[in-house]
Amino acid sequence: xxxxxxxxxxxxxxxxxxxxxxxxxxxxxxxxxxxxxxxxxxxxxxxxxxxxxxxxxxxxxxxxxxxxxxxxxxxxxxxxxxxxxxxxxxxxxxxxxxxxxxxxx
Amino acid sequence: xxxxxxxxxxxxxxxxxxxxxxxxxxxxxxxxxxxxxxxxxxxxxxxxxxxxxxxxxxxxxxxxxxxxxxxxxxxxxxxxxxxxxxxxxxxxxxxxxxxxxxxxxxxxxxxxxxxxxxxxxxxxxxxxxxxxxxxxxxxxxxxxxxxxxxxxxxxxxxxxxxxxxxxxxxxxxxxxxxxxxxxxxxxxxxxxxxxxxxxxxxxxxxxxxxxxxxxxxxxxxxxxxxxxxxxxxxxxxxxxxxxxxxxxxxxxxxxxxxxxxxxxxxxxxxxxxxxxxxxxxxxxxxxxxxxxxxxxxxxxxxxxxxxxxxxxxxxxxxxxxxxxxxxxxxxxxxxxxxxxxxxxxx
Numbered sequence: 001x002x003x004x005x006x007x008x009x010x011x012x013x014x015x016x017x018x019x020x021x022x023x024x025x026x027x028x029x030x031x032x033x034x035x036x037x038x039x040x041x042x043x044x045x046x047x048x049x050x051x052x053x054x055x056x057x058x059x060x061x062x063x064x065x066x067x068x069x070x071x072x073x074x075x076x077x078x079x080x081x082x083x084x085x086x087x088x089x090x091x092x093x094x095x096x097x098x099x100x101x102x103x104x105x
Numbered sequence: 106x107x108x109x110x111x112x113x114x115x116x117x118x119x120x121x122x123x124x125x126x127x128x129x130x131x132x133x134x135x136x137x138x139x140x141x142x143x144x145x146x147x148x149x150x151x152x153x154x155x156x157x158x159x160x161x162x163x164x165x166x167x168x169x170x171x172x173x174x175x176x177x178x179x180x181x182x183x184x185x186x187x188x189x190x191x192x193x194x195x196x197x198x199x200x201x202x203x204x205x206x207x208x209x210x211x212x213x214x215x216x217x218x219x220x221x222x223x224x225x226x227x228x229x230x231x232x233x234x235x236x237x238x239x240x241x242x243x244x245x246x247x248x249x250x251x252x253x254x255x256x257x258x259x260x261x262x263x264x265x266x267x268x269x270x271x272x273x274x275x276x277x278x279x280x281x282x283x284x285x286x287x288x289x290x291x292x293x294x295x296x297x298x299x300x301x302x303x304x305x306x307x308x309x310x311x312x313x314x315x316x317x318x319x320x321x322x323x324x325x326x327x328x329x330x331x332x333x334x335x336x337x338x339x340x341x342x343x344x345x346x347x348x349x350x351x352x353x354x355x356x357x358x359x360x361x362x363x364x365x366x367x368x369x370x371x372x373x374x375x376x377x378x379x380x381x382x383x384x385x386x387x388x389x390x391x392x393x394x395x396x397x398x399x400x401x402x403x404x405x406x407x408x409x410x411x412x413x414x415x416x417x418x419x420x421x422x423x424x425x426x427x428x429x430x431x432x433x434x435x436x437x438x439x440x441x442x443x444x445x446x447x448x449x450x451x
Contacts, residue, residue, distance in 0.1 A: 070349040070351075070383055071383050071385035072385065073385065074108065074109055074110045075108050075109070075110075076108060076109045076387060077106045077107065077351055077352060077383075078107060078109050078112050079106075079112065080321070080352055081107060081140035081141065082140055082141060082142035083322055083325075084140050084177075085283075085284060085288075085291070085319075086287055086290060086291045086294070086318070087142065087177075087181065087291060088291050088292075088294055089183070089257075089261040089295065090263065093181070093182065094183050097182065102148060102149065102152050102184060103152075103187065103190075104152060104155060104156065104187050104190040104194075
């Protein structure tokens with residue numbers, strides 16, 4: 001969690017740096033009165049790096065993945081629910097009623 | 106379905122609740138969600154919440170669900186008085202249902218119609234002028250529930266004909282109430298009238314074909330009557346509707362193995378194998394099933410000089426898995442296992 005979060009922070013920082021340098025670059029173009037044809041190469045590289053880092057963080061930071069396989073140890077079905085809709089009351093438990101004096105007050 | 110993690114959670118909470126460590130409400134919720142039959146625990150600890158007015162009011166609207174849960178648990182434990190009291194509380198909260206106790210034919214208040222919800226051509230209907238607000242929908246659910254609980258109470262007291270009357274009038278009211286249909290089946294079963302239960306269930310399944318619980322009940326009734334062919338059909342339906350539940354595969358394979366015959370045995374072996382696949386090799390019964398099937402198939406095909414198409418290593422693999430499992434969990438029984446396996450190998 002800690003490492004993933006740190007990676008995410010670095011990614012966002014790089015992204016904001018890319019934004020900042022683009023704004024700078026456009027301001028420079030305005031002064032030199034040149035046409036804007038596209039962002040410079042180091043901005044593109046920064047964008048790609050930050051994308052990868054943020055993706056990594058989004059996968060790693062929120063928590064671990066859980067298995068979706070039906071045969072995995074957590075998902076393994078071990079019992080069926082009691083068929084409560086078909087529950088019948090005259091079973092052998094009738095002979096052994098609960099001894100405690102339970103009462104709804 | 107109760108998965109491994111859920112089972113562990115229930116056992117943990119049950120221990121905690123038994124030792125007075127709190128978490129009673131979580132435990133009751135989990136029991137309700139997983140549809141477990143722990144009636145004695147639900148009765149004891151549910152009542153402890155219901156008798157404590159502070160805890161009870163903290164539940165909000167869930168309180169009434171708890172009353173219902175405790176009422177059913179009390180019937181299961183034959184604490185008729187507690188069940189009666191719970192139902193009385195529900196009736197006081199949701200008036201509108203007539204008493205079912207008397208023998209004369211009963212009239213239930215019809216639940217309000219919600220035609221305005223349908224829209225379109227019904228818009229001119231007078232219901233639109235005074236549409237029923239949402240809470241009434243909730244109420245009518247509970248009124249039905251009260252009637253059903255009362256009928257179940259009659260059942261628990263063994264007053265079969267009265268309960269039957271109550272259920273039929275409930276069905277007149279709402280012919281598609283699945284729970285009431287199922288209660289009738291259960292009642293026939295409780296009276297030992299299995300053939301009637303089968304009839305009711307078949308009629309029910311003609312209408313509600315997707316109800317896998319009913320299919321399971323029918324399969325279990327058929328197995329108890331040794332009608333394995335019919336049971337196999339029910340298990341086929343269950344596997345179709347829930348293909349990832351290994352227990353249905355296992356039960357189907359058991360039924361086929363019991364039926365016998367070369368073809369059935371081969372199919373049974375395949376389903377045992379799929380059970381092993383779906384449980385990650387943790388099903389001891391399926392491992393034994395593979396061994397038994399292979400040995401039975403071997404006996405049937407011994408005279409014939411047919412080529413064995415099935416993979417021969419399946420049996421030795423499952424035997425190895427069994428031995429490993431026994432070594433780990435029950436080392437003292439290992440000798441019994443190896444002698445059994447030796448007698449199976451022909």
